[in-house]
Amino acid sequence: MRFSVFLNARSLGPEQDRKLMKDLEGHAKLASNLGFDAIFLPDHHFNGYMPIASDSFIYAAYLAAQMPDMHFGFSVVSVPLHHPVRLTERINLLDQITDGKLLVGVGSGTTPEEMIGFAVDYRNAGPISEGNLAIAEKLWAKRMEDPAVEIDNGPYQGKVLQRITPAPYSKGHARLMPVAMKEASARRAAENGWPAFIPAFTPPKIGGTEPFLHVKKWFDIYKGMLLEAGHDEATVKSALDWTTHTYQAVHIAETDEQAREELEIILRGYQDAVDRENAFNRRAESDEANTKTDRTPNALDEDYIGTWCLYGSPETVIEHLRPYQELGIGNILCGTTTGPLTDQRLAFGNRTIELMASKVMPALANM
Structure with a gap:
């Protein structure tokens, strides 16, 4: 079982942005030194919502230069917010910089305010995402002598006459x-x-207290399709090795009681930040074109904690993860900096990855 760190911290104002970026750099380096397999980054815009995420490709390239053995991933790129030419160029460039150690999560986005900033109708985010991915495949396949690739997808227009550089x-x-x-x-x-x-x-429903039932459902569907596709053994193994289950908030302490108490401190800070962001998001949802169809539970509700959090003593976390490893989940993505990145939050996150590396990861590696 692989373990990866998700750099998902928030800033509450411009005066915090630079310190957050530097603190996350230090956290990522610590994770690398401790033996984590990958660093994942989000893709978000505006509102102080994860400053490094305004251009995760640049930040990933900056970190990759310092950690050449680390894999890098995105959880996830909001495809409707990227012109397909820029998307393919940036992926190729980072693919080269990391020597192929790149995993690009793709999705259609979640926040109307972000869509407004990029002139995307929230109702059309899904079709625009699908269209951009289809165009990207044509751009990746295009040779110099091939006919031009025409781009006409929502707000994105253009014509590519030559090829995408660099090559992947x-x-x-x-x-x-x-x-x-x-x-x-x-x-x-x-x-x-x-x-x-x-x-x-x-x-x-996007929360609940029986997450493993859903993980097994979706994993079995995906694995069945993967095995039916007729790939060679190495391709199947690589795909399953990196098939990822995500926890937005991971927190480990010496005892379960301490972990729960500290988790609630983390989640209160996180929820305060979300409430602040939602006040802005509601302005974006003032018309039919930009109304969300789902709502994330309050972070202090058991529905949220049961779905999105992994916490406890090292022994409790090991026992929680054993069924996921037995199922075949290859990579656990750990949100170790969730919420505003106060000094206390950073200390919690650093202690968590140290305990994971010293106790949790070796136990699961030996199964």
Whole structure:
């Protein structure tokens, strides 16, 4: 079982942005030194919502230069917010910089305010995402002598006459990682031999206290499609090795009681930040074109904690993760900096990855 760190911290004002970026750099270096397999980054805009996420490709390249053995991933790129030319160029460039150690999670986005900033109608986010991915495949396949690729997809227009540069490092292009929540997304990952994100809920409900049932449901669907696709053994193994289950908040302490008490401190700070952001988001949802169809539970509700959090003593966390490893989940993505990145929050996050590396990871590696 692999373990990866998700740099998902928030800033509450411009005066915090630079310190947050530097603190996350230090946290990522610590994770690298402790033996974590990958660093994942989000893709978000505006509102102080994760400053490094305004251009995760740049930040990933900056970190990759300092950690050449680390894999890098995105959870997830909001595809409707990227012109397909820029998307393919950036993926290829980072694919080269990391020598192919790149995992590009792809999704259609979640926040109307972000869509407004990029002139995307929230109602059309899904179709625009699908269109951009189809165009990206044409751009990756295009040779100099091929006919021009025409781009006409929502707000994105253009015509590519030559080819995308640089060429990808990986065969075809870097691995994409769809969220295996819809048949089309699971099949896209499976047929291409890519890993997938495996969710712990089933829409329209996006929380709950029985996450493993949902993880098994979506994993079995994806794995069945992967095995049916006829890939060689190495491709199947690589895809399953990186098939990822995500926890937005991971917190480990010496005892379960201490971990729960500190988790609630973390989640209160996180929820305060979310409430602040939602006040702005409601302005964006003032018309039919930009109204969300789902709502995330309050972070202090057991529905949220049961779905999105992993916490406890090292021994409790090991026992929680054993069924996931036995199922075949290859990579656990750990949100170790969730919420505003106060000094206390950073200390919690650093202690968590130290305990994971010293106690949790060795126990699961030896199974």
